[in-house]
Amino acid sequence: MNLKNGECRGPLIDCTEEAALKYALLERFVRYAKIWTSSDPGRAETPTSAGQWELARLLQAEFAALGIDSELSGHCYLIARIPSNLPPGIPVPETTGFLAHLDTSGDVPGKDVKPVVVDNYDGRPIVLRDGVTIEPAADAVGKTIVHADGTTLLGADDKAGIAAIVSAAAFLVSRDDIKHGPLELIFTPDEETGRGLPEFPREKVKSTVCFTLDGGAGGELEIECFNAYGVDVTFTGSAIHPGAARGILVNAALMAAHFAVMLPRTESPEATDGRYGFYCLMDSSGSHESARQKIIVRDFLRSGIERRLAALESFARAVEAAFPGGRVVVDAKPSYYNMKEVIESRPEILTRIEEAAGAAGVDLRFKPVRGGTDGARLAEMGIPTPNIFTGGRNFHSRSEWLLLEDLLAACRLTIQLAASHRQALKKDAS
Template identity: 40%
Template sequence: MDIKQALWNRFEKYVQINTQANSASTSLPSSEGQVLLAQILQKEVQELGIPNSILDQGYLYFEIPSTTKNNVPALGFLAHLDTSEDASGEKVKPKRHNHYAGGDIVISKEVILSPVHFPELIDYQGQDLVTANGDTLLGADNKAGIAIIMTLVELLQKNNWEHGPIKIAFTPDEEIGRGMDHFDVKKFGAEVAYTIDGDLVGFIENETFNADEVVIEIEGKSVHPGSAKNKMVNAGRVAADIISSWPETMMPESTEGHEGFIGFMNINGGIEKASIRGIVRDHDLLKLKTMEELMNSIIEEKKKKYPLAKINLIFKEQYRNMKEVIDQHPETMKKLIQAMESIGITPKIKPVRGGTDGSRLSFMGVPTPNIFVGGSNFHGRYEWVSLDGMQKSFETLVVLTKEWAKMPK
């Protein structure tokens, strides 16, 4: 089986189906195209001789039975069906750039993919890259992951090497944060899993933010401006004062890596009422709580400064760092790192500055790090993926199926 060709054949087919998520929709999944892709995948799964797949609310689950006598953990792989709302996913035309020579890649007249702006491209010289045609995103996020998993499924069906139960799930609406809302952990049935939803070759992610929402509500006092002295409180101005009191070094626009922040995402108000909605993010839960204490002390100070105003501050938990769960199952990362090294890739562990489906799944009891697909610039017209990189991801999964079969429960 020519793996690179098999990956391309599937990938080319999947990206042409528009599966853009739609956050304005309340249906499940949020767009029709996701159901269509799930149905196409279910048909392929049936044609590969796997009878008992389940398609439920846009989630496709299926299993490849164990071929080992040993009682080993059920190993899961996941990818998501939808694409981002940030760029069009309609009529995607994948363009193949074989044996990338190292210079600019002309995606279209206006869209030039240049190593000057994207120096990571230099590592991909000589490889076969794929982009869209300049009008749309490509959708390698996450159809590269789907193509990698489906190619693995095909190979598992054709070759009977020793592996434990392999559980696959394709999920909808990851890009709009609903990917795990209706996920059925029992139907999935994995005890340990990996999302195939990362970017450049070698990168793995086992860490997400801890995330809270912050809501500050301010009640002012409206008095005729002509006679407002010592009587009026302008809620909007109090809101502005609160925001400008927050340290500039702890905002999204000034932080990276492991640095946390409070981001003020929505600021609304007038004299009578104002509200601030924001997000609190840090990989370290203690540091997250310390930031919240700092915000609390700023609010207390403003209450003294504006005694006629009412100020209310609340924090709501959104999600937690999956590293907490993954660290309790050290084999999950150990086997992944070994698998990558065994095929000549140096693993690079990086923290996600966000959440993943894996973080919610980890807290549902299935430790789930994230593996690269071999591409970059997701969610936009500069998106690209390397077919050679996809093959490296695929090879990592092959080794993982073998390694987990050696570990009796």
């Protein structure tokens, strides 16, 4: 390793260290996976489950044992800080954050997770309890995979991310020769319910760039997500006894049905993938007098959202024309925006990722997220936040599994990113 202007260049981890890191990752992941941290969308408080506190307190104790200071907030946000160890005279670069979420999805049982470790996987389907079958990808053959027993999810989403961040932190504090700027390790509750980030302690976070470790297969990097709008459509009709309704009744429930069939089937979630956006009817209810629908609109481009919102207005006018006396009101509100704009406003971040990936031996693949991420919300708060893979697959299912070698690559990339601050130095120097 060589040091230039305080920056570490080239791979930071040798073979012996890599073997130790792999073992540490597996040990941490299995220990975290056994803690029941399913979030509960039915509860209003943050966090929505007690297990998230248990995991946060365990991490806090682990950081204390490593000599890393941390702070646990009232809503179960854990922030650990590693100060810069750059020599005096070198400008301190911006604070870099690494972020993972404490909860696991409540869609699948998450209590009593029993992780099973398969070394030197032979490539054949793995049949678990209740007939749950895992058919791992060809890239897993000869490697180490971890899965649950078929009765629960595994929780690699996002305990693999937590294991990568804690293991990277433990490695960095053991190696003072690896120079880095100030680091923040942030663990958030209730990502899966969407309840977490509204309570995000923005004032406590010093990071001006963050990386979430909450992605899937090895090498995947997400810098782009949907723009999202939620639309409430209200239909107002005119009710009267059906026996005396001729020429008088304006049936709001029927207006709503007409509106729904005007949504283009070719632009539905079930008809689209990749970079194509959609309309999706989420809920429809009502009677003669009034009816309402909830529709979500998604697109990677703002122009795609605007086109669909304008189309919804024109469908509304068409329904009013077909039901004289009826009224249709379309009320659209943004839910989140594509984080790409904020990330691209800082092009040096992508350079930093690409250089770190090169040094860590990781082949990156950019993948657009057909949904929202914590990164999108952090981008709205002005913190560009790309999402890094963790090696987990089949998230939110009983067939969820983790490829340990991919998790190791994610951890190597985290270490390399922590130690890469040349761009920040350049910026400070200018």
